[in-house]
Amino acid sequence: xxxxxxxxxxxxxxxxxxxxxxxxxxxxxxxxxxxxxxxxxxxxxxxxxxxxxxxxxxxxxxxxxxxxxxxxxxxxxxxxxxxxxxxxxxxxxxxxxxxxxxxxxxxxxxxxxxxxxxxxxxxxxxxxxxxxxxxxxxxxxxxxxxxxxxxxxxxxxxxxxxxxxxxxxxxxxxxxxxxxxxxxxxxxxxxxxxxxxxxxxxxxxxxxxxxxxxxxxxxxxxxxxxxxxxxxxxxxxxxxxxxxxxxxxxxxxxxxxxxxxxxxxxxxxxxxxxxxxxxxxxxxxxxxxxxxxxxxxxxxxxxxxxxxxxxxxxxxxxxxxxxxxxxxxxxxxxxxxxxxxxxxxxxxxxxxxxxxxxxxxxxxxxxxxxxxxxxxxxxxxxxxxxxxxxxxxxxxxxxxxxxxxxxxxxxxxxxxxxxxxxxxxxxxxxxxxxxxxxxxxxxxxxxxxxxxxxxxxxx
Ligand code: ARG
Numbered sequence: 431x432x433x434x435x436x437x438x439x440x441x442x443x444x445x446x447x448x449x450x451x452x453x454x455x456x457x458x459x460x461x462x463x464x465x466x467x468x469x470x471x472x473x474x475x476x477x478x479x480x481x482x483x484x485x486x487x488x489x490x491x492x493x494x495x496x497x498x499x500x501x502x503x504x505x506x507x508x509x510x511x512x513x514x515x516x517x518x519x520x521x522x523x524x525x526x527x528x529x530x531x532x533x534x535x536x537x538x539x540x541x542x543x544x545x546x547x548x549x550x551x552x553x554x555x556x557x558x559x560x561x562x563x564x565x566x567x568x569x570x571x572x573x574x575x576x577x578x579x580x581x582x583x584x585x586x587x588x589x590x591x592x593x594x595x596x597x598x599x600x601x602x603x604x605x606x607x608x609x610x611x612x613x614x615x616x617x618x619x620x621x622x623x624x625x626x627x628x629x630x631x632x633x634x635x636x637x638x639x640x641x642x643x644x645x646x647x648x649x650x651x652x653x654x655x656x657x658x659x660x661x662x663x664x665x666x667x668x669x670x671x672x673x674x675x676x677x678x679x680x681x682x683x684x685x686x687x688x689x690x691x692x693x694x695x696x697x698x699x700x701x702x703x704x705x706x707x708x709x710x711x712x713x714x715x716x717x718x719x720x721x722x723x724x725x726x727x728x729x730x731x732x733x734x735x736x737x738x739x740x741x742x743x744x745x746x747x748x749x750x751x752x753x754x755x756x757x758x759x760x761x762x763x764x765x766x767x768x769x770x771x772x773x774x775x776x777x778x779x780x781x782x783x784x785x786x787x788x789x790x791x792x793x794x795x796x797x798x799x800x801x802x803x804x805x806x807x808x809x810x811x812x813x814x815x816x817x818x819x820x821x822x823x824x825x826x827x828x829x830x831x832x833x834x835x836x837x838x839x840x841x842x843x844x845x846x847x848x849x850x851x852x853x854x855x856x857x858x859x860x861x862x863x864x865x866x867x868x869x870x871x872x873x874x875x876x877x878x879x880x881x882x883x884x885x886x887x888x889x
Pocket of ligand 1: 753
C-alpha cells in the first residue's frame with residue numbers, strides 16, 4: 431500500500447526495511463506538543479490571510495486539540511507506515527475532520543515544519559535545564575555559606591598544595607555553572623528564529639504572514655533565508671556543546687565526590703539515599719550516583735560529536751540525514767537533566783567531616799607557602815631565596831617526622847638566623863586561609879560575601 435500522504439506517484443509500498451530505516455515515529459513522537467503548537471499557528475495564519483476559511487481553521491484547531499488529548503492519554507494510534515510525528519498527526523486530523531485537514535499543509539513542507547518543531551523542543555528544554563542549573567547553583571551556594579570558614583586541603587596535581595575553605599571550593603562550581611547558563615542563554619537567543627513558512631527549501635508563492643507565525647510561536651523573527659532555515663541545525667549543536675561543557679563540569683564535581691567519599695579521604699559522607707551497597711562486600715557504601723554522573727558525560731559528548739559528524743558535508747538544503755538530529759539531542763538533554771538532579775541531591779545530602787578536613791588541611795606542609803611569604807614580608811628576603819630556605823625547612827621537618835610547626839625555633843634558625851617565634855603564627859591553617867583576602871581568594875570573609883552574593887542573585 432502506498433503512503434497516503436505522498437503516494438500519488440507510487441505504485442507500490444516500501445519494503446519492510448525501507449519503512450524501518452525511514453521511519454522516525456519511534457523517537458520523534460516526543461515532538462508532538464511542538465508539532466501541534468506549530469500547526470495551530472500555521473492554520474490560524476492561513477485563515478488570517480484568507481488561504482483557508484475561518485470554518486476550516488476552527489475544524490483544524492478543534493481536531494488538533496482532540497488529538498493532543500488523545501496523545502496525552504496514550505490512546506493515539508501511532509503508525510510506522512506514516513513515518514513521523516508530522517504525518518501521523520496530519521493523517522489523524524484528516525481522518526477526524528475530513529477535507530479541512532487536507533488544507534492544513536498549504537504552503538508548508540515537513541522540512542520547515544520539523545525545523546520549527548525541533549527548535550521549539552530545544553527551546554523548551556533550555557528553559558527546563560536552566561532552572562535545574564539554577565537549583566544546583568543554589569544548593570552549592572547554600573552549602574558554601576554554611577562552610578565559608580571550614581578549611582580543607584586545596585590540591586594541585588592532586589597533591590596537597592595550600593589550605594582553602596570548603597565553601598570556596600563549592601563556589602568554584604557555582605562560577606562554572608553560571609557560565610553554562612550564559613551559554614544556554616546565548617544558544618536560546620540564536621535559535622529563536624522561525625523557519626515556518628519557507629516550505630521545502632525555496633519559499634512559497636502563497637502570501638504567508640511569516641511574522642505572524644513567528645510571533646505566535648514566541649520566536650523573535652522569521653528566519654531570513656529559506657535554504658538556511660530548513661537545513662540549519664546549529665541550534666542543536668550549540669545546545670549539545672553547552673550540554674557537553676556543563677556535563678564535563680558535573681563530571682569533575684562527581685569525581686571529587688567519589689574521591690571525598692573514599693575511605694582514605696572520608697571528607698564527606700553520603701547518606702543511604704545517595705549510595706548503594708555491594709552484593710558481596712557487606713561493608714560497602716558506594717557513591718554510584720556520582721559515578722553515573724561522571725559516566726553520563728560520555729553520552730553527552732558523544733551526542734555532540736555524533737551530530738557534528740552527521741551535519742558535516744551535507745549539501746543544501748534538506749537531506750534526510752538531519753532526521754538523525756533528534757535522538758542525540760533527546761538523549762543528551764535527558765542525561766544532563768538527570769545528572770543535574772542527582773548532583774543537586776548529593777550536594778544537599780552530603781555531610782562533610784569538618785574535623786577531618788581541617789586535619790588534612792594542615793598536613794603535608796600545606797602552609798609552606800605562608801612560611802616563605804613570612805620570610806619575604808618580615809625578613810625582606812627575595813621570594814626565590816625564601817622559597818629555597820622554606821624548602822630546606824620542609825626537608826628538615828620531613829627528616830624529623832613532623833610538620834613545619836613541629837620544628838623548634840632553634841631548628842628554624844639553623845636554616846635562617848633571622849627567624850623569630852612570630853613565624854609560628856602563620857603556620858596554622860586558619861591563619862593561612864584568613865590571610866588570602868585578595869579578591870577571589872579563599873579567606874572566609876571573601877567566601878561568606880561571595881556565597882551571600884550568589885544566594886541573593888539566585889533567590
Ligand atoms: N521526519 C523527518 C525529519 O525528521 C521530517 C522531514 C521529512 N522531510 C522530507 N523531505 N522527507 O527530518
